[in-house]
Amino acid sequence: MNNNNNLTAEEKVRIARNIDRPHVDDIIKNLFTDFFEQKGDHLFDEDLSIYGGIARYKGMPVTIIGHRKGHNIQDNIKFNFGMPRPEGYRKALRLMKQAEKFGRPIITFVDTPGAYPGKEAEEHGQGEAIAKNLAAMSSLKVPVITVVTGEGNSGGALAISVANRILMLENAVYSVLSPEGFASILWKDSSRKREACDLMKLTAHDLQDAGVTDEVVPEPAGGAHTDPDTLYANLDAVLYKHLQELKLMSSSELVADRRLKFRNIGRTEEAEYITG
Amino acid sequence: MKSKVNYQAKDLLRDSSFELRAHKDAAGTILPTIMNPEFIDCPSCKRRALRSAWEKNLFACPNCGKLKPIGGYYRLSLILDKGSFKEMDYDMTVSDPLGFPGYAEKVAAQEKKTGLKEAVITATGKIGGIPVVTVVLDSRFFMGSMSTIVGEKVTRAIEVATSRKLPLIIFSASGGARMQEGIYSLMQMAKTAAAIEAFSESGGLYISYLTHPTTGGVTASFATLGDITLAEPGALIGFAGPRVIEQTINAKLPKGFQRAEYLESHGFVDKIVPRNEMRDTLIDILRLHVTNTKNENKGFSVVKNNE
Numbered sequence: 001m002n003n004n005n006n007l008t009a010e011e012k013v014r015i016a017r018n019i020d021r022p023h024v025d026d027i028i029k030n031l032f033t034d035f036f037e038q039k040g041d042h043l044f045d046e047d048l049s050i051y052g053g054i055a056r057y058k059g060m061p062v063t064i065i066g067h068r069k070g071h072n073i074q075d076n077i078k079f080n081f082g083m084p085r086p087e088g089y090r091k092a093l094r095l096m097k098q099a100e101k102f103g104r105p106i107i108t109f110v111d112t113p114g115a116y117p118g119k120e121a122e123e124h125g126q127g128e129a130i131a132k133n134l135a136a137m138s139s140l141k142v143p144v145i146t147v148v149t150g151e152g153n154s155g156g157a158l159a160i161s162v163a164n165r166i167l168m169l170e171n172a173v174y175s176v177l178s179p180e181g182f183a184s185i186l187w188k189d190s191s192r193k194r195e196a197c198d199l200m201k202l203t204a205h206d207l208q209d210a211g212v213t214d215e216v217v218p219e220p221a222g223g224a225h226t227d228p229d230t231l232y233a234n235l236d237a238v239l240y241k242h243l244q245e246l247k248l249m250s251s252s253e254l255v256a257d258r259r260l261k262f263r264n265i266g267r268t269e270e271a272e273y274i275t276g
Numbered sequence: 277m278k279s280k281v282n283y284q285a286k287d288l289l290r291d292s293s294f295e296l297r298a299h300k301d302a303a304g305t306i307l308p309t310i311m312n313p314e315f316i317d318c319p320s321c322k323r324r325a326l327r328s329a330w331e332k333n334l335f336a337c338p339n340c341g342k343l344k345p346i347g348g349y350y351r352l353s354l355i356l357d358k359g360s361f362k363e364m365d366y367d368m369t370v371s372d373p374l375g376f377p378g379y380a381e382k383v384a385a386q387e388k389k390t391g392l393k394e395a396v397i398t399a400t401g402k403i404g405g406i407p408v409v410t411v412v413l414d415s416r417f418f419m420g421s422m423s424t425i426v427g428e429k430v431t432r433a434i435e436v437a438t439s440r441k442l443p444l445i446i447f448s449a450s451g452g453a454r455m456q457e458g459i460y461s462l463m464q465m466a467k468t469a470a471a472i473e474a475f476s477e478s479g480g481l482y483i484s485y486l487t488h489p490t491t492g493g494v495t496a497s498f499a500t501l502g503d504i505t506l507a508e509p510g511a512l513i514g515f516a517g518p519r520v521i522e523q524t525i526n527a528k529l530p531k532g533f534q535r536a537e538y539l540e541s542h543g544f545v546d547k548i549v550p551r552n553e554m555r556d557t558l559i560d561i562l563r564l565h566v567t568n569t570k571n572e573n574k575g576f577s578v579v580k581n582n583e
């Protein structure tokens with residue numbers, strides 16, 4: 001059921017960034033009902049690059065949080081191209097803690113070039129805001145599912161992705177940094193993007209091998225934007241299956257399951273500890 | 277966690293060689309860059325001072341106070357009680373999860389240059405008689421970048437602190453993610469942050485000390501999750517690097533931006549602590565947290581002097 005197997009990593013990056021690709025607001029309209037948007041971190045500001053609120057999924061209340069991108073340049077400027085400031089991450093955390101309080105599962109949608117590298121973002125603690133989310137998400141007592149829908153880059157993506165299950169659309173990518181940034185840091189040459197894409201192992205299937213992705217959601221041939229309805233149907237099926245599985249787990253099992261998922265990435269068993 | 281107790285002759289030898297390693301670290305801080313070992317020029321204020329004056333000042337410039345980066349073993353020797361250092365997981369070497377071209381050769385060169393196997397040293401020890409778990413990121417090895425093994429060693433150290441109910445002290449220094457390890461590097465942020473969360477839930481005290489430079493994924497994970505956050509004077513601390521920010525906003529950043537003092541005034545650092553006050557400061561903080569333990573009840577005397 002993989003219609004995009006013949007694509008190179010670089011081609012997938014291009015599809016993942018396609019401006020017509022379904023975004024979090026499109027997915028909410030097609031898979032959820034009764035969406036109630038929640039704005040602001042209730043501390044300092046509203047960050048439009050993070051979109052979130054409460055909705056129903058097959059009748060069940062859930063909390064939805066996602067990076068927001070637009071389908072045109074005006075909207076993209078408004079949403080800062082999906083690059084959150086600390087206020088966005090703190091809004092996400094506020095919504096997640098609320099979901100936990102009311103026992104709602106959390107579904108996050110990842111699509112970001114990374115956290116915004118701005119002056120005020122640094123002054124307001126970009127690093128601290130991301131770190132707090134990572135720590136807090138690891139102890140949420142409700143099911144957390146992340147869907148990587150487009151590009152997921154760096155800590156800016158991870159900050160809403162400490163989930164029990166990470167699902168990736170077939171042409172989505174997830175990496176430590178954008179391929180351009182990667183090439184620029186390693187080789188001082190951002191034009192070596194194709195080479196970076198091939199080496200980084202950033203496609204959905206690569207990341208399944210790495211234990212990051214739990215399931216790949218098939219896309220119609222050529223990418224989700226060519227036939228969004230097929231994508232929504234495919235995503236619905238996979239999302240429902242994982243949510244049903246997680247709903248059977250107790251809150252302590254959910255926390256343990258989530259922590260173990262990340263603990264096992266790069267785990268070393270046999271090295272020795274020298275006792276004191 | 278399962279920690280195999282395996283105390284062999286080579287390990288005993290290693291404990292006694294801690295002083296030697298610390299000494300080598302200290303010498304390495306300035307030796308390779310100078311022609312005349314008697315005097316050392318400050319790269320910041322350009323003034324010259326006696327080598328012995330630099331050493332006495334713990335490698336802060338005797339004229340302007342600008343700090344030279346110091347190696348991990350030397351830093352621990354300034355903090356820990358004599359003879360208390362026990363290293364964990366010292367034989368864990370760099371993994372190459374992506375099979376990245378040229379990485380193994382780079383690692384070999386870094387090992388040869390620094391004598392380190394990874395960018396982090398994890399250990400148990402005592403400070404003023406109080407047992408602690410301590411972690412030092414060493415910026416000489418791949419700029420202290422977050423690799424799979426850095427994340428793994430840090431996590432294992434946090435888990436030891438959790439299971440033994442010991443205070444945790446982490447000295448961070450990092451240029452960010454280890455690019456050659458891709459997504460595995462990124463995921464260590466979640467892994468270490470989750471370990472800190474579990475440690476915190478167990479009631480453990482975590483003192484985070486930010487040294488120059490602490491950036492990227494380390495800043496956005498365990499480094500900014502301390503109960504107490506201290507910083508070294510003048511240290512660069514941030515998520516994005518200043519050059520990236522200037523390119524993004526197309527403007528010059530103000531003087532002192534992302535420096536320890538700037539973070540203190542913007543509300544992210546409890547106290548800026550110079551190197552020579554670090555041990556005493558840690559002892560003061562630890563003592564405020566270990567009251568009512570069996571040590572205190574027995575009238576345990578806290579030795580403040582490292583001699």
Ligand SMILES: [Zn+2]
Pocket residue numbers: 318319320321322323337338339340341342
């Ligand atoms: Zn100077």
